[in-house]
Amino acid sequence: MRKTIIVFGLLILGLLLLFQFSKYAVISGDLDSEFTIAIIAVVFFFVGVYLNKRSLQKRHSASEDIDHKKIKSLNISKREYEVLLGISEGLSNKEIGEKLFVSESTIKTHVSNLLSKLNAKRRTQALQKAKDFNII
């Protein structure tokens, strides 16, 4: 946030300076008007590109980031979420158990709880719903 303000401040300052400079240059005849206009055009072109990229980046990350609030509202615990990630990696219950250093039985319990919390009948359906909810 602070960074954004600083960047914008410098940007506005630079543009004001550019305006004043170009006005002076045209009036005093040091530069011809076409050249000045070209500089202005190029500068604003890149300003447009930059600002647009910024806003798109924000929108992009917002649509891809994990919705932690949704996870909480679904009452999915930390461990259950780790199991969900294991499922999304295509692991079997046994493999998830080995990864998390617990037994397959434990994973089965977590999976069963996950399915009921996500209102899914299968792990593949859980994946599909989890994607819809932006929690993976």
Next chain:
Amino acid sequence: MRKTIIVFGLLILGLLLLFQFSKYAVISGDLDSEFTIAIIAVVFFFVGVYLNKRSLQKRHSASEDIDHKKIKSLNISKREYEVLLGISEGLSNKEIGEKLFVSESTIKTHVSNLLSKLNAKRRTQALQKAKDFNII
């Protein structure tokens, strides 16, 4: 493609006209230079935004579009691909069969072939690999 060329042609034409107009306006004194510069700045700002949005859209769709060549190179048939989509929707073999009006046995055959073609051990792993390959 034709659309793009027309748009760019009109854009360049418009900019050239703007240049000529602004030069005339400044020389003849009908407009002051600040106003002209402001117009140029605004126009190029939006040109920058527009072009950037275009290029990002292309890049975006390229990363999300389905890689049909990859599907072919993996020797995945039309029917097998339909089954893969069923899996990605979280359907069971039986449900996929009902959707495609064939028996569960047929779906099992397709799934088994899919798994070997994708070098996966489970349907969830097939999903993960299919995403990596950008084929779903």
Next chain:
DNA sequence: AGTGGTTTGGTACTTTAGTATGAACTGATT
């Protein structure tokens, strides 16, 4: 110290997924 939520793990069971194999039919290609 007791409560509630989480994590762990077990047994016993049902359901679904996946493999292996064989076979018949279709449509396009040569």
Next chain:
DNA sequence: AATCAGTTCATACTAAAGTACCAAACCACT
């Protein structure tokens, strides 16, 4: 006409997934 790839389906089997239920241990909170 013969071949090949794709689709269909079946049987019989093994493996994995999922359910239901129970129980112990843990941690944070009041």
